[in-house]
Amino acid sequence: MSFISDLQTAWAHNNSLLCVGLDPDLSKFPAHLQGKPDAIYAFCTAIVDATADLACAFKPQIAYFAGESAEAQLEALIDYIHLNHPQIPVILDAKRGDIGATAAQYAREAFVRYQADALTVSPYMGIDSVEPYLEYPECGLIVLCRTSNPGGSDLQNLQIEGGKRLYQHVAQLVAEKWNRHGQAALVVGATFPAELADVRSRVGDLPLLVPGIGAQGGDVEATVKAGKTAAGNGLMISSSRAILYASQGEDFAEAARAVALATRDQINQYR
Numbered sequence: 001m002s003f004i005s006d007l008q009t010a011w012a013h014n015n016s017l018l019c020v021g022l023d024p025d026l027s028k029f030p031a032h033l034q035g036k037p038d039a040i041y042a043f044c045t046a047i048v049d050a051t052a053d054l055a056c057a058f059k060p061q062i063a064y065f066a067g068e069s070a071e072a073q074l075e076a077l078i079d080y081i082h083l084n085h086p087q088i089p090v091i092l093d094a095k096r097g098d099i100g101a102t103a104a105q106y107a108r109e110a111f112v113r114y115q116a117d118a119l120t121v122s123p124y125m126g127i128d129s130v131e132p133y134l135e136y137p138e139c140g141l142i143v144l145c146r147t148s149n150p151g152g153s154d155l156q157n158l159q160i161e162g163g164k165r166l167y168q169h170v171a172q173l174v175a176e177k178w179n180r181h182g183q184a185a186l187v188v189g190a191t192f193p194a195e196l197a198d199v200r201s202r203v204g205d206l207p208l209l210v211p212g213i214g215a216q217g218g219d220v221e222a223t224v225k226a227g228k229t230a231a232g233n234g235l236m237i238s239s240s241r242a243i244l245y246a247s248q249g250e251d252f253a254e255a256a257r258a259v260a261l262a263t264r265d266q267i268n269q270y271r
C-alpha cells in the first residue's frame with residue numbers, strides 16, 4: 001500500500017475530500033482537559049474518533065506537539081490512528097527542508113519514528129534536499145507550492161524566466177521531475193482560488209493539499225471548483241481550528257464532528 005492509494009481509498013470510502021488538521025493548542029482546550037499530563041493525546045484522539053468516518057486524511061502539525069515537548073503524544077496519536085482507523089492516512093505537517101544529509105534524518109523522523117504516511121516539505125533548497133524522501137516511495141511527499149498565507153506572495157508569485165511565476169515553476173517541477181515514484185502532491189492554499197485553478201491546469205490529477213478554509217476564510221465553493229479533477233477528486237481540503245475548537249466545552253468532540261460533517265457535505269456539493 002502507498003499514501004496515494006490509501007488516499008484514493010479514503011476519498012471513495014468516506015466520500016470525503018476533507019482533511020482534518022490536528023493543531024492542539026492547550027490554551028483553547030476544554031477546562032476538563034486542562035492540566036492533564038496527556039491532554040494533547042486525549043484531545044486529539046477524541047477528535048479523531050469523532051471525525052474518522054468524515055475525513056480523507058488527518059494532518060497533525062508538528063509544531064503544536066514539539067512546542068509543548070509532546071512528541072511522545074504525537075507518536076502515540078499516530079499509532080492510535082493507524083490501529084483504530086487504518087483506512088485514513090496521516091500527513092505530518094512539518095514543512096521540512098535542508099541539505100540531503102539532514103533531510104535523510106527528517107525522512108527517518110517522519111516515516112520511521114512517527115510512521116507518518118506523508119510529509120510536507122519546502123522545495124526551496126532543490127532536488128538534493130528532497131532526494132532522501134524519494135527513498136520512501138510508498139510515503140507521500142507534499143511540496144509547498146502556493147501557500148495560503150498572505151506573505152506567500154512575496155516569493156511564490158515572483159516572475160521568473162518567460163514571465164512564469166515561481167509557484168507555477170514549482171508545480172511543474174514537482175509534477176514532471178520530482179514525482180518519479182508517483183508519491184508527490186502539492187500544497188496550494190484555498191485563499192488563492194485563481195492560482196489553485198492554474199496549478200490544477202499544470203499538474204494533471206496530482207493530489208493537492210489545500211489549507212485555508214475555515215479559520216483563514218477561504219471560500220469552499222471556489223476552492224472545490226478550482227482544484228478538483230475531472231473525476232471530482234484530487235483534493236485534501238484541510239481545516240484545523242474551525243473543527244477543533246467548535247466548542248471549548250465537554251462537548252468539543254461532538255461539536256467538532258458537526259462542523260466536519262457540514263464541511264465535508266459543503267465540499268461535496270461542488271464536486
Ligand SMILES: O=c1ccn([C@@H]2O[C@H](COP(=O)(O)O)[C@@H](O)[C@H]2O)c(=O)[nH]1
Pocket residue numbers: 021023061093146147148149187188189211212213214215216238239240241242
Ligand atoms: O499554506 C499553508 C500550509 C500549511 N498550513 C497549515 O494548515 C493548518 C491550517 O490551520 P487552520 O486552523 O485551518 O487555519 C495549519 O496547521 C498550518 O500550519 C497553512 O495554513 N497554510
